[in-house]
Amino acid sequence: MKTNKLSYKMGQFLMFAGPAGILFCAVVIVPFFYGLYLTFTSWDGVSLEKPFVGLDNYAAAFADTAYWSSLGRTVVYSVISVILVNVVAFFLAYLVTSGIKGQNFFRAGFFIPNLIGGIVLGYVWKFVFNRAFVSIGEALSGTAPGSLLSTTNGAMFCLILVSVWQYAGYMMLIYVAGFMGVDNSLKEAALIDGCNSTRAMWHVVIPLMRASFVQCIFLSTTRCFMVYDLNLSLTNGEPFSSSVMAAMHVYNQAFVYKNYGMGQTEALVLFVICAVIGALQVYFGKKGEVAA
């Protein structure tokens, strides 16, 4: 059998990449383009007809102030969360690779919040904020303080706190891998050359871990931008719709307000924004990566 024939190569390709390719098309590509088509209709989600409306949805989406304010809120939330998640994750990773007693136990411990689904986690924390913290406050000050969740800034603070608590453990694992990937001899060489350990960390270890940073920031950014479950269970957009994130607004628009076409349009805009931010960040992050 000739192994360099085109048909043979095609066959080989189809055999290995075919199933995955078909699945990818079926669950990603086709729905994506179908969704794209729906952005040009004023479909309500259940009707048999899907009236074509051209670019109306795009115009309406750009004029939807509630959407843009939810998006603005999401940006603020994401920037703060991403920074905190990565800072905390990095220090946790440093801690559990520095050889402290029971570091495997701590690794597992910090990772556990990730195993709890966002919905359950939200309800648990809601209880903590509404009851436990209020009771503690009452015991300390004598008067019952308001729950953090009932104020605008408080609700955002709670969202960020819980996100950091949830994601830091996961990102920690990637940083742990990054720390392990740095050859000890390089660090030792730096120390012998007269660096103190802070400078060795800053000039040798961190540059070599650049790939971990790129990955972690990308993952945490996309996760934060798309946050929905936590938003739903912890604050449900309250108080006064002041903690509605972009994904929640899109869901409401599509399903609650029955503007499926418009919800789809807003979801697409959100997707484009995420894709651009993600791609830029990965591009600039990779650019200066040091090959170890």
Place this chain on the structure above:
Amino acid sequence: MKSWKRIGSTILASVVALGMLTACGGGGSASSGTKITLFNSKVEIETQLEEMAEKYSEEKGVDLEVIYSGDVVAAHLATKYASNDPYTISMVDAKDVYSLAEEHAVDLSDESWVSDTDYAVSVNGKVYGFPLCVEGRGIIYNADAIENITGEEFDPADYKTLEAFEGLIDELKDGGMESPVGIMKEDWSLAAHFLSEVVEQQPDADAFVEQLQAGTADVANNEKFNQLFDAFDVLKDNNYAKNNAISAEREVTEQKLAEGEIAFMFGGNWDWSVINAYDYTENMGIMPIPEDTEDGTNEKLLGGGAKMLFIDNSDATTDEQREAAKEFLKWLAEDDEGKSFIVETANLVSPFKSNTLEVSDPLGKSIKEYADSGNLIPNYDYNPDDYITVMGAEMQKYLAGEEDRAAFATAYEDYWKTATLSGK
């Protein structure tokens, strides 16, 4: 090493095979009867419905399956219709019937139960929605808690004006009940249930909404708006969670009411399902919102038919299934067992005149009394789809004291100018 791999793959294969078996297993044991599905969107009767369905299936030779979902009803049905797998019977709100009926529902005009109820939902002269129950809202009171302090028997009719009601609140406060009221912060309670009364209590609700949409209504000076908000202010000022109104949890509020720690709460007879989870007193009821008015609205509760059932008319449902579904509706309305299920098992107020069974829960009793004597102001069913979210948020601001009445009135006017009515 190798043997481990082998064991692993054997286990994996058996798990997969087992999964396949169970996937097919469901259909095998089904009875020969037609299989119909019922979508339930009323969580408080989930267990009762399931038990009823099991019994019904055994007796009638029809395989009835009840499926519950807590999703937004329209969103849930959208998914089912998108996957071409609709329920035979779906439980929805009246406004969903208005928007879904013409395309998706079976015409029920010829059914025998239609003449037996005032609450069926019709679109263009055809009946599409079967009313499951009558629900009403007003101020829930705990008479025992009040009588313990006043020492007299509590008759809600004595407190229909706001002045009298405030007097009672002061009396309760003097008697040691620090804050006699609870307010639920949920947007559906604040917007769909309380705020909607501003429209519903108008002499002509539709005309008022038209004015609102045209931007010609002067809300800040509207009599009904002010009367209702005067009442709301009294409730708000005496709210047990005054400093923390937006994080007050429903369960806590209802528990306080059930146990008599507070005496009043704005709500409806559906709240019984939460109240009865606590150490409750039977001596409760629902009274109209106290208002200083002559128009009689302070003697009526708000309410009407709630939760409509409609039958799917798409190709995914066979004629046999539709017949079986019609039979089931008829059973609910006319058969003795069906009647008893609605009233005695599910604790609902039946919307059918021929169903004279006595309602067991005290809140339902109140609703039935008001309904029977014609003292229910009808629901306004056409609130826009984003009404609960948008106006609910404004109501929360008002409740939290972040917004005064004038600002609220402006927000309310602005909202209606761009609002699209649902189902009209």
